[in-house]
Amino acid sequence: MKHVAAGLCVCAALLLVTGCKREQRQLRAEPAERATFAAAPESPIVPGGKVPVKVEVRNPYEGDAYAIAEGEKLFSSYNCGTCHAAHGGGGMGPPLTSKNLTYGSEPENIFDTIQKGRPKGMPAWGGRLPEYQIWQLVAYVRSLSGQEPMSATPGRSDDIEYKTKAQLK
Protein backbone atom coordinates (compact mmCIF):
# COMPACT_ATOMS: atom_id res chain seq x y z
CA MET A 1 0.00 0.00 0.00
CA LYS A 2 2.83 2.30 0.99
CA HIS A 3 4.54 1.64 -2.34
CA VAL A 4 1.42 2.51 -4.27
CA ALA A 5 1.10 5.80 -2.38
CA ALA A 6 4.76 6.64 -3.03
CA GLY A 7 4.31 5.78 -6.71
CA LEU A 8 1.26 8.03 -6.96
CA CYS A 9 3.21 10.88 -5.32
CA VAL A 10 6.00 10.50 -7.88
CA CYS A 11 3.49 10.47 -10.75
CA ALA A 12 1.77 13.57 -9.38
CA ALA A 13 5.14 15.32 -9.10
CA LEU A 14 5.95 14.38 -12.70
CA LEU A 15 2.59 15.71 -13.83
CA LEU A 16 3.40 19.01 -12.16
CA VAL A 17 6.64 19.19 -14.14
CA THR A 18 4.69 19.15 -17.40
CA GLY A 19 3.15 22.42 -16.27
CA CYS A 20 6.56 24.15 -16.45
CA LYS A 21 6.73 26.58 -19.31
CA ARG A 22 9.95 26.64 -21.24
CA GLU A 23 10.99 30.14 -22.11
CA GLN A 24 10.95 30.71 -25.86
CA ARG A 25 14.09 32.15 -27.36
CA GLN A 26 13.08 34.72 -29.88
CA LEU A 27 15.98 34.56 -32.29
CA ARG A 28 14.42 36.42 -35.16
CA ALA A 29 13.20 39.75 -33.90
CA GLU A 30 10.40 41.49 -35.73
CA PRO A 31 11.60 44.53 -37.62
CA ALA A 32 10.51 47.61 -35.73
CA GLU A 33 10.12 51.30 -36.34
CA ARG A 34 12.77 53.44 -34.76
CA ALA A 35 11.19 55.08 -31.78
CA THR A 36 12.06 57.35 -28.92
CA PHE A 37 9.94 58.11 -25.93
CA ALA A 38 10.97 61.69 -25.47
CA ALA A 39 7.68 62.50 -23.73
CA ALA A 40 8.46 60.05 -20.94
CA PRO A 41 9.13 61.91 -17.69
CA GLU A 42 12.64 61.34 -16.43
CA SER A 43 11.89 62.20 -12.83
CA PRO A 44 8.82 62.71 -10.65
CA ILE A 45 9.73 66.39 -10.12
CA VAL A 46 8.00 68.69 -12.61
CA PRO A 47 7.72 72.48 -12.76
CA GLY A 48 4.26 73.94 -12.17
CA GLY A 49 1.29 72.00 -11.02
CA LYS A 50 0.61 69.93 -14.11
CA VAL A 51 1.82 66.34 -13.88
CA PRO A 52 2.58 65.01 -17.38
CA VAL A 53 0.72 61.92 -18.52
CA LYS A 54 2.83 58.83 -17.98
CA VAL A 55 3.68 57.04 -21.23
CA GLU A 56 2.78 53.38 -21.06
CA VAL A 57 5.77 51.59 -22.55
CA ARG A 58 6.62 47.99 -21.90
CA ASN A 59 9.94 46.41 -22.70
CA PRO A 60 9.04 43.37 -24.85
CA TYR A 61 11.89 41.51 -23.11
CA GLU A 62 10.91 42.24 -19.54
CA GLY A 63 11.61 39.16 -17.42
CA ASP A 64 13.11 37.29 -20.39
CA ALA A 65 16.22 35.43 -19.20
CA TYR A 66 17.59 34.87 -22.72
CA ALA A 67 17.23 38.56 -23.61
CA ILE A 68 18.94 39.62 -20.39
CA ALA A 69 21.85 37.27 -21.13
CA GLU A 70 22.02 38.62 -24.69
CA GLY A 71 21.98 42.16 -23.27
CA GLU A 72 24.95 41.30 -21.12
CA LYS A 73 26.87 40.00 -24.16
CA LEU A 74 26.00 43.14 -26.13
CA PHE A 75 27.04 45.31 -23.18
CA SER A 76 30.55 43.87 -23.37
CA SER A 77 30.67 43.64 -27.20
CA TYR A 78 29.77 47.29 -27.64
CA ASN A 79 32.30 48.33 -25.02
CA CYS A 80 29.75 49.89 -22.68
CA GLY A 81 32.07 48.73 -19.94
CA THR A 82 34.77 51.17 -21.05
CA CYS A 83 32.81 53.96 -19.34
CA HIS A 84 30.34 52.15 -17.09
CA ALA A 85 32.80 49.41 -15.90
CA ALA A 86 32.59 45.72 -16.74
CA HIS A 87 29.38 44.94 -14.86
CA GLY A 88 27.97 48.45 -14.83
CA GLY A 89 29.65 49.45 -11.59
CA GLY A 90 30.51 52.89 -12.94
CA GLY A 91 33.77 54.61 -13.85
CA MET A 92 34.13 57.41 -16.32
CA GLY A 93 30.38 57.05 -16.83
CA PRO A 94 27.77 56.77 -14.09
CA PRO A 95 27.12 53.44 -12.37
CA LEU A 96 24.14 51.54 -13.75
CA THR A 97 23.56 49.56 -10.59
CA SER A 98 21.42 52.35 -9.17
CA LYS A 99 17.65 52.47 -9.26
CA ASN A 100 17.81 56.25 -9.77
CA LEU A 101 19.65 56.84 -13.02
CA THR A 102 20.35 60.42 -14.06
CA TYR A 103 17.90 60.35 -16.95
CA GLY A 104 15.32 58.05 -15.43
CA SER A 105 15.23 54.34 -14.71
CA GLU A 106 11.99 53.33 -16.40
CA PRO A 107 12.49 51.12 -19.48
CA GLU A 108 11.43 53.97 -21.79
CA ASN A 109 13.99 56.32 -20.20
CA ILE A 110 16.87 53.86 -20.57
CA PHE A 111 15.75 53.15 -24.13
CA ASP A 112 15.89 56.88 -24.90
CA THR A 113 19.28 57.22 -23.24
CA ILE A 114 20.76 54.50 -25.43
CA GLN A 115 18.90 55.56 -28.55
CA LYS A 116 19.49 59.32 -28.43
CA GLY A 117 22.60 59.55 -26.28
CA ARG A 118 23.02 62.00 -23.39
CA PRO A 119 25.23 65.03 -22.83
CA LYS A 120 28.78 64.63 -21.51
CA GLY A 121 29.73 61.45 -23.22
CA MET A 122 26.89 58.98 -23.79
CA PRO A 123 26.85 58.35 -27.55
CA ALA A 124 23.62 57.94 -29.50
CA TRP A 125 23.24 54.35 -30.64
CA GLY A 126 20.04 54.89 -32.63
CA GLY A 127 20.54 53.93 -36.26
CA ARG A 128 23.49 51.76 -35.28
CA LEU A 129 21.74 49.15 -33.21
CA PRO A 130 18.53 47.40 -34.16
CA GLU A 131 15.72 48.29 -31.80
CA TYR A 132 15.45 44.79 -30.29
CA GLN A 133 19.10 44.94 -29.19
CA ILE A 134 18.44 48.23 -27.41
CA TRP A 135 15.55 46.56 -25.58
CA GLN A 136 17.84 43.67 -24.62
CA LEU A 137 20.34 46.17 -23.26
CA VAL A 138 17.54 47.92 -21.35
CA ALA A 139 16.54 44.60 -19.77
CA TYR A 140 20.16 43.91 -18.80
CA VAL A 141 20.74 47.40 -17.39
CA ARG A 142 17.58 47.14 -15.30
CA SER A 143 18.65 43.70 -14.06
CA LEU A 144 21.81 45.31 -12.65
CA SER A 145 19.75 47.20 -10.10
CA GLY A 146 17.45 44.29 -9.38
CA GLN A 147 14.53 45.66 -11.39
CA GLU A 148 14.11 42.49 -13.41
CA PRO A 149 12.57 39.40 -11.79
CA MET A 150 15.09 37.25 -9.89
CA SER A 151 13.91 34.20 -11.86
CA ALA A 152 15.30 35.71 -15.07
CA THR A 153 18.64 37.03 -13.81
CA PRO A 154 21.63 34.77 -13.35
CA GLY A 155 23.09 34.34 -9.86
CA ARG A 156 26.54 34.78 -11.31
CA SER A 157 27.98 35.86 -14.61
CA ASP A 158 28.63 33.31 -17.36
CA ASP A 159 32.13 34.56 -17.90
CA ILE A 160 33.78 34.79 -14.53
CA GLU A 161 37.45 35.31 -15.29
CA TYR A 162 39.52 32.28 -14.65
CA LYS A 163 43.22 32.76 -14.03
CA THR A 164 45.93 30.15 -13.93
CA LYS A 165 48.50 30.16 -11.14
CA ALA A 166 51.07 31.61 -13.52
CA GLN A 167 48.78 34.52 -14.43
CA LEU A 168 48.16 35.36 -10.79
CA LYS A 169 51.87 35.69 -10.02
Next chain:
Amino acid sequence: MKWFAGAQSVLDPAGPQAGRIHGLFEVFLWVAIIVWVLTVGAMLIAFWKKHGGERHDDTTKRVVTACGVITVAVLLALLVASAVTGSAFATVPSNNVMNIEIRGHQWWWEVHYPDYIPHERVTTANEIHIPVGRPVRFKLTSDDVIHSFWAPNLSGKLDLFPNRVNEAWFEADRPGMWRGQCAEFCGLQHANMAFWVIAEPPDKFNEWIENQRKPGVMPSTPDQAHGQEVFLNGPCVVCHTIRGTNALASVGPDLTHLASRHTIAAGTLALDRGNLAGWVTDAQRIKPGNRMPPVNVPSKDLEPLLAYLESLK
Protein backbone atom coordinates in the same frame (compact mmCIF):
# COMPACT_ATOMS: atom_id res chain seq x y z
CA MET B 1 41.13 4.43 -49.12
CA LYS B 2 41.00 7.66 -51.05
CA TRP B 3 38.12 6.54 -53.22
CA PHE B 4 35.34 7.68 -50.94
CA ALA B 5 37.07 10.60 -49.27
CA GLY B 6 35.56 14.06 -49.82
CA ALA B 7 37.04 17.44 -48.94
CA GLN B 8 36.82 16.59 -45.24
CA SER B 9 38.10 13.12 -44.52
CA VAL B 10 40.69 11.31 -42.42
CA LEU B 11 41.01 8.81 -45.26
CA ASP B 12 42.75 11.22 -47.61
CA PRO B 13 45.73 12.59 -45.65
CA ALA B 14 47.42 15.69 -47.08
CA GLY B 15 50.23 16.11 -44.58
CA PRO B 16 52.69 14.13 -42.47
CA GLN B 17 50.58 14.14 -39.27
CA ALA B 18 47.38 13.11 -40.96
CA GLY B 19 49.46 10.54 -42.87
CA ARG B 20 50.72 8.97 -39.65
CA ILE B 21 47.25 9.01 -38.10
CA HIS B 22 45.94 7.37 -41.25
CA GLY B 23 48.74 4.77 -41.08
CA LEU B 24 47.79 3.99 -37.48
CA PHE B 25 44.16 3.69 -38.51
CA GLU B 26 45.08 1.14 -41.17
CA VAL B 27 47.14 -0.91 -38.68
CA PHE B 28 44.18 -0.98 -36.26
CA LEU B 29 41.75 -1.74 -39.06
CA TRP B 30 43.71 -4.72 -40.43
CA VAL B 31 44.50 -6.16 -37.01
CA ALA B 32 40.82 -5.88 -36.09
CA ILE B 33 39.77 -7.53 -39.39
CA ILE B 34 42.19 -10.45 -38.89
CA VAL B 35 41.13 -10.95 -35.25
CA TRP B 36 37.45 -10.81 -36.23
CA VAL B 37 37.87 -13.34 -39.06
CA LEU B 38 39.84 -15.73 -36.82
CA THR B 39 37.35 -15.45 -33.94
CA VAL B 40 34.28 -15.94 -36.09
CA GLY B 41 36.07 -18.77 -37.96
CA ALA B 42 36.90 -20.56 -34.69
CA MET B 43 33.30 -20.17 -33.55
CA LEU B 44 31.93 -21.62 -36.80
CA ILE B 45 34.35 -24.59 -36.57
CA ALA B 46 33.13 -25.14 -33.00
CA PHE B 47 29.54 -25.22 -34.26
CA TRP B 48 30.27 -27.72 -37.02
CA LYS B 49 32.39 -30.12 -34.94
CA LYS B 50 29.66 -31.56 -32.79
CA HIS B 51 31.41 -33.12 -29.81
CA GLY B 52 29.35 -34.76 -27.16
CA GLY B 53 29.97 -33.45 -23.64
CA GLU B 54 32.87 -31.23 -22.49
CA ARG B 55 36.59 -31.78 -23.04
CA HIS B 56 39.18 -31.01 -20.42
CA ASP B 57 42.48 -32.18 -21.78
CA ASP B 58 45.93 -30.60 -22.11
CA THR B 59 45.43 -29.46 -25.72
CA THR B 60 42.43 -27.29 -24.77
CA LYS B 61 44.40 -25.72 -21.92
CA ARG B 62 47.36 -24.99 -24.18
CA VAL B 63 45.20 -23.43 -26.89
CA VAL B 64 43.32 -21.21 -24.43
CA THR B 65 46.59 -20.05 -22.77
CA ALA B 66 48.20 -19.32 -26.15
CA CYS B 67 45.16 -17.29 -27.30
CA GLY B 68 45.17 -15.31 -24.05
CA VAL B 69 48.90 -14.48 -24.45
CA ILE B 70 48.45 -13.52 -28.11
CA THR B 71 45.50 -11.22 -27.25
CA VAL B 72 47.52 -9.36 -24.61
CA ALA B 73 50.53 -9.11 -26.95
CA VAL B 74 48.40 -7.71 -29.79
CA LEU B 75 46.77 -5.13 -27.51
CA LEU B 76 50.18 -4.08 -26.16
CA ALA B 77 51.55 -3.75 -29.69
CA LEU B 78 48.60 -1.52 -30.67
CA LEU B 79 49.15 0.59 -27.56
CA VAL B 80 52.81 1.08 -28.47
CA ALA B 81 51.91 1.95 -32.08
CA SER B 82 49.41 4.54 -30.82
CA ALA B 83 51.87 6.12 -28.37
CA VAL B 84 54.63 6.26 -31.01
CA THR B 85 52.27 7.98 -33.47
CA GLY B 86 51.16 10.47 -30.81
CA SER B 87 54.70 11.40 -29.77
CA ALA B 88 55.97 11.64 -33.35
CA PHE B 89 54.42 15.09 -33.76
CA ALA B 90 54.18 16.25 -30.18
CA THR B 91 57.00 18.75 -30.56
CA VAL B 92 56.65 21.71 -32.89
CA PRO B 93 59.58 21.99 -35.32
CA SER B 94 61.63 25.06 -34.53
CA ASN B 95 62.90 26.30 -37.89
CA ASN B 96 61.00 27.89 -40.72
CA VAL B 97 57.70 27.78 -38.81
CA MET B 98 54.82 30.05 -39.70
CA ASN B 99 52.55 31.19 -36.87
CA ILE B 100 48.78 31.40 -37.04
CA GLU B 101 46.52 32.40 -34.17
CA ILE B 102 42.98 31.16 -34.11
CA ARG B 103 40.20 32.43 -31.91
CA GLY B 104 36.98 30.48 -31.77
CA HIS B 105 33.68 32.36 -31.54
CA GLN B 106 30.09 31.23 -31.49
CA TRP B 107 30.06 30.30 -34.41
CA TRP B 108 32.99 31.31 -36.58
CA TRP B 109 36.79 31.28 -36.63
CA GLU B 110 38.94 34.38 -36.33
CA VAL B 111 42.31 33.84 -37.98
CA HIS B 112 45.43 35.97 -37.42
CA TYR B 113 48.83 35.86 -39.07
CA PRO B 114 50.98 37.51 -36.39
CA ASP B 115 54.35 37.26 -38.18
CA TYR B 116 54.11 40.78 -39.57
CA ILE B 117 54.61 44.23 -38.09
CA PRO B 118 51.46 45.26 -36.23
CA HIS B 119 49.89 47.52 -38.82
CA GLU B 120 50.33 44.89 -41.49
CA ARG B 121 49.13 42.06 -39.31
CA VAL B 122 46.76 39.94 -41.29
CA THR B 123 43.34 39.10 -39.91
CA THR B 124 40.81 37.02 -41.73
CA ALA B 125 37.99 34.62 -40.90
CA ASN B 126 36.97 31.04 -41.58
CA GLU B 127 39.63 30.57 -44.24
CA ILE B 128 43.20 29.54 -43.48
CA HIS B 129 45.77 29.84 -46.22
CA ILE B 130 49.02 27.96 -45.68
CA PRO B 131 52.11 27.43 -47.82
CA VAL B 132 52.84 23.87 -48.92
CA GLY B 133 55.82 22.20 -47.25
CA ARG B 134 56.17 24.65 -44.38
CA PRO B 135 55.18 23.70 -40.82
CA VAL B 136 52.47 25.92 -39.35
CA ARG B 137 52.15 26.46 -35.62
CA PHE B 138 48.63 27.18 -34.39
CA LYS B 139 47.85 29.01 -31.20
CA LEU B 140 44.27 28.24 -30.32
CA THR B 141 42.01 30.03 -27.90
CA SER B 142 38.32 30.75 -27.52
CA ASP B 143 36.25 33.84 -26.95
CA ASP B 144 33.27 32.15 -25.31
CA VAL B 145 32.81 28.40 -24.92
CA ILE B 146 34.97 25.37 -25.71
CA HIS B 147 35.38 24.68 -29.42
CA SER B 148 37.58 22.13 -31.17
CA PHE B 149 39.76 22.70 -34.21
CA TRP B 150 39.70 19.82 -36.63
CA ALA B 151 40.88 19.64 -40.22
CA PRO B 152 40.90 15.85 -40.64
CA ASN B 153 42.92 15.84 -43.87
CA LEU B 154 45.78 17.56 -42.06
CA SER B 155 45.81 16.64 -38.39
CA GLY B 156 43.95 15.48 -35.31
CA LYS B 157 41.62 17.54 -33.13
CA LEU B 158 42.60 20.11 -30.52
CA ASP B 159 40.27 22.00 -28.22
CA LEU B 160 40.05 25.80 -27.92
CA PHE B 161 39.46 27.02 -24.38
CA PRO B 162 38.59 30.49 -23.11
CA ASN B 163 41.49 32.07 -21.16
CA ARG B 164 43.96 29.44 -22.27
CA VAL B 165 46.18 28.94 -25.31
CA ASN B 166 46.65 25.49 -26.84
CA GLU B 167 49.32 24.80 -29.43
CA ALA B 168 49.17 22.54 -32.42
CA TRP B 169 51.03 22.32 -35.68
CA PHE B 170 50.67 20.71 -39.03
CA GLU B 171 52.03 20.83 -42.50
CA ALA B 172 50.49 20.27 -45.91
CA ASP B 173 52.60 18.35 -48.39
CA ARG B 174 50.50 19.07 -51.47
CA PRO B 175 48.33 21.98 -52.63
CA GLY B 176 44.61 21.63 -52.13
CA MET B 177 41.51 22.87 -50.37
CA TRP B 178 40.15 20.99 -47.38
CA ARG B 179 37.24 21.53 -45.08
CA GLY B 180 37.54 21.69 -41.31
CA GLN B 181 34.88 21.71 -38.67
CA CYS B 182 34.33 22.52 -35.02
CA ALA B 183 34.48 19.15 -33.29
CA GLU B 184 33.15 20.04 -29.84
CA PHE B 185 29.47 20.82 -29.39
CA CYS B 186 29.35 24.56 -28.81
CA GLY B 187 25.72 25.61 -29.10
CA LEU B 188 22.91 26.13 -31.56
CA GLN B 189 25.02 26.53 -34.71
CA HIS B 190 27.84 24.12 -33.90
CA ALA B 191 27.17 22.22 -37.13
CA ASN B 192 27.56 25.42 -39.15
CA MET B 193 30.95 26.33 -37.72
CA ALA B 194 33.25 25.24 -40.50
CA PHE B 195 36.41 26.59 -42.10
CA TRP B 196 38.51 25.90 -45.15
CA VAL B 197 42.22 25.24 -45.22
CA ILE B 198 43.80 26.24 -48.50
CA ALA B 199 47.33 24.99 -49.10
CA GLU B 200 49.15 26.79 -51.90
CA PRO B 201 52.65 26.70 -53.38
CA PRO B 202 54.85 29.30 -51.57
CA ASP B 203 54.77 31.92 -54.35
CA LYS B 204 50.99 31.79 -54.60
CA PHE B 205 50.70 31.95 -50.84
CA ASN B 206 52.97 35.02 -50.73
CA GLU B 207 50.82 36.68 -53.35
CA TRP B 208 47.77 36.02 -51.16
CA ILE B 209 49.36 37.34 -47.99
CA GLU B 210 50.71 40.44 -49.74
CA ASN B 211 47.16 41.25 -50.79
CA GLN B 212 45.76 40.55 -47.32
CA ARG B 213 48.28 42.94 -45.76
CA LYS B 214 46.87 45.85 -47.74
CA PRO B 215 44.00 47.94 -46.36
CA GLY B 216 40.55 47.48 -47.87
CA VAL B 217 40.10 48.56 -51.49
CA MET B 218 38.74 52.09 -51.89
CA PRO B 219 35.49 52.31 -53.85
CA SER B 220 36.06 52.87 -57.57
CA THR B 221 32.50 53.53 -58.76
CA PRO B 222 29.83 55.93 -57.42
CA ASP B 223 27.75 52.87 -56.55
CA GLN B 224 30.49 51.38 -54.40
CA ALA B 225 31.18 54.77 -52.82
CA HIS B 226 27.53 54.99 -51.82
CA GLY B 227 27.78 51.44 -50.45
CA GLN B 228 30.78 52.39 -48.35
CA GLU B 229 28.85 55.33 -46.97
CA VAL B 230 25.97 53.00 -46.04
CA PHE B 231 28.44 50.65 -44.36
CA LEU B 232 30.17 53.37 -42.37
CA ASN B 233 27.01 55.21 -41.31
CA GLY B 234 24.87 52.20 -40.56
CA PRO B 235 24.87 49.38 -38.08
CA CYS B 236 27.65 47.36 -39.85
CA VAL B 237 30.37 49.51 -38.39
CA VAL B 238 29.40 48.62 -34.81
CA CYS B 239 30.75 45.06 -35.20
CA HIS B 240 33.00 44.83 -38.26
CA THR B 241 36.40 46.05 -39.34
CA ILE B 242 37.45 47.19 -42.79
CA ARG B 243 41.05 48.32 -42.46
CA GLY B 244 41.66 51.69 -44.08
CA THR B 245 38.25 53.02 -43.00
CA ASN B 246 36.70 54.08 -39.71
CA ALA B 247 35.24 50.62 -39.21
CA LEU B 248 37.42 49.11 -36.50
CA ALA B 249 35.20 46.93 -34.35
CA SER B 250 36.02 43.34 -33.62
CA VAL B 251 32.74 41.72 -32.60
CA GLY B 252 32.20 40.12 -36.01
CA PRO B 253 34.60 38.92 -38.70
CA ASP B 254 37.10 41.32 -40.30
CA LEU B 255 35.71 42.24 -43.72
CA THR B 256 38.79 43.98 -45.16
CA HIS B 257 39.16 41.31 -47.85
CA LEU B 258 35.76 39.70 -47.65
CA ALA B 259 35.42 39.17 -51.38
CA SER B 260 38.66 37.17 -51.51
CA ARG B 261 37.07 34.41 -49.44
CA HIS B 262 35.12 31.47 -50.79
CA THR B 263 32.34 31.31 -48.23
CA ILE B 264 30.43 33.45 -45.73
CA ALA B 265 28.97 32.61 -42.31
CA ALA B 266 31.74 30.11 -41.42
CA GLY B 267 31.43 27.89 -44.46
CA THR B 268 27.62 27.95 -44.43
CA LEU B 269 27.10 29.67 -47.79
CA ALA B 270 29.13 30.26 -50.93
CA LEU B 271 30.10 33.88 -51.35
CA ASP B 272 27.93 35.42 -54.05
CA ARG B 273 25.66 38.43 -54.23
CA GLY B 274 22.43 36.56 -53.53
CA ASN B 275 23.75 34.84 -50.43
CA LEU B 276 25.37 38.04 -49.25
CA ALA B 277 22.06 39.90 -49.62
CA GLY B 278 20.22 37.18 -47.70
CA TRP B 279 22.83 37.23 -44.98
CA VAL B 280 22.89 41.00 -44.56
CA THR B 281 19.13 41.42 -44.42
CA ASP B 282 18.11 38.35 -42.43
CA ALA B 283 21.02 36.30 -41.08
CA GLN B 284 18.82 34.80 -38.37
CA ARG B 285 16.83 32.87 -40.96
CA ILE B 286 19.98 31.30 -42.36
CA LYS B 287 21.80 30.63 -39.10
CA PRO B 288 19.39 31.12 -36.18
CA GLY B 289 21.06 32.31 -32.99
CA ASN B 290 24.19 33.79 -34.56
CA ARG B 291 25.13 37.30 -33.55
CA MET B 292 24.44 39.08 -36.84
CA PRO B 293 21.22 41.06 -36.39
CA PRO B 294 18.75 41.51 -39.24
CA VAL B 295 19.74 44.76 -40.93
CA ASN B 296 17.01 47.05 -42.16
CA VAL B 297 18.59 48.42 -45.33
CA PRO B 298 16.29 50.10 -47.84
CA SER B 299 16.68 48.53 -51.25
CA LYS B 300 18.16 51.69 -52.76
CA ASP B 301 21.03 51.25 -50.28
CA LEU B 302 21.27 47.47 -50.31
CA GLU B 303 22.54 47.04 -53.88
CA PRO B 304 25.30 49.64 -53.48
CA LEU B 305 26.26 48.07 -50.13
CA LEU B 306 26.56 44.67 -51.79
CA ALA B 307 28.54 46.17 -54.66
CA TYR B 308 30.95 47.67 -52.13
CA LEU B 309 31.27 44.40 -50.16
CA GLU B 310 31.90 42.48 -53.38
CA SER B 311 34.66 44.91 -54.33
CA LEU B 312 36.66 44.08 -51.17
CA LYS B 313 38.97 41.61 -52.89
